[in-house]
Amino acid sequence: MAGKPILETKALHKRFGDHHVLRGIDFTVEPGERVAIIGGSGSGKSTFLRCLNFMETLSEGEVWLDGTRIGVERKGTVTYPEKQLCQVRERLGMVFQQFNLFPHMSVLDNVMEGLVTVKRMSRPEARRVAEAELAKVGLSEKHDAWPGRLSGGQQQRVAIARALSMQPEILLFDEPTSSLDPELVGEVLRVIKQLAEEGRTMLLVTHELGFAYHFATKVIFLAHGVFHEVGTPDEVLKNPRQARTQDFLRRFGEFAF
């Protein structure tokens, strides 16, 4: 794939105080790519994903979206105006481990919220879009339910519908199945697989290595703040070249591809 990157990071660093979590990451995503990010607990996978839509502020480095650098540079210092960050976040949908649905709104209102508040769509129009997105994740009968009354798998599917409603160019998933009971993982992975078949550009942080193998076009092993090994699923998950990747995969034991 030799297209124009839609998302790019250059020498991205992130520190929390003295803790240097990301140590210079250069990364590109092209339209239609599906990237799985794996790595040990605390290695900075979530932090990396969260830097892309500025849930975390960068310590150093650049993020480029569709050929435009995010942030405004003036006299050597970069600022990030709220308005610009809001636009970036609108274009990068995010799905969280803990769903983060709004408990005081019905399922339908959760999915309509961004359309009405951010995209300034009329309520009837937003409703049509939201209903279509909920149908897509198989939750048409749950419109009027409170999110708190749904199973974890259903909640995560609502969260995916909410992210999709904004028509994002890229989807970011941060361990979308890690807080689900094992029997509910499948229904969420099926939805993600369906999105893959539509050719969407996606980044997925996951511990489900078997799923990552089938899902991804590119796999990244993150360790010690850098992309330690990058390649196709076969290269990274089946024939890793780096000793540290081999170690990591061994510790995960056998997983079925």
Place this chain on the structure above:
Amino acid sequence: MDYAWDFGPVLGRFDMLALGLLNTVKIAAVSIVLGVLVGLVLAMMRLSSRRWLNVPALVFIEFYRNTPPIVHFFWFFYALPVMLAISLNPYVAAVLALSTQSGAFYAEVFRGGIVSIERGQWEGGRALGMTHSALMRRIIIPQAIARMVPPFIERSFELLKTTALASTLAYADLLYQAMMVNAETFRPLEVYTTIALMYLVLLVTASQLARLAENRLTAYQ
């Protein structure tokens, strides 16, 4: 005990007690409204990251939490007029004392409600592209209000009971009126029993109304 109960004289002056009850309700209602305004301002100052807003609000709140309510009544009635070379009537002084007191406590109720909302709620809204103010308005404040209701009601009940201190400034609230009726009738047992029951009815009625409001605001939980 061979005391001969006789509510006759007290009920004969029930108009005075009714006026007192009305004044108690009035001063409580006005002080709750003003207290909410004071509380909102203080809460916003406390939530600010700017020290020059944060620290004065903290000092104000701690002052009120650590001094007896009756001192505030005396300060506004006897001390403030000296400082400003004005005179305050008992009503104004009592409202000032009650609304600043309750404002200090409401501020902590409001702030507590806001900070109790999980980080994930902020992130869920932010990830959709919502601005800070939209997030506050649509996501954070509606949920925070539901959590503020029980402590808010509790504080308002405190305030309702504290209004009785206004009688020490000769404000014609229910307690003060009772003292007047007692002075006329020499029937302390009947007078103070009657007003205790009137306070009870007032507070029980208020708590029923509060419960209705609470159920509506916390329906989703």
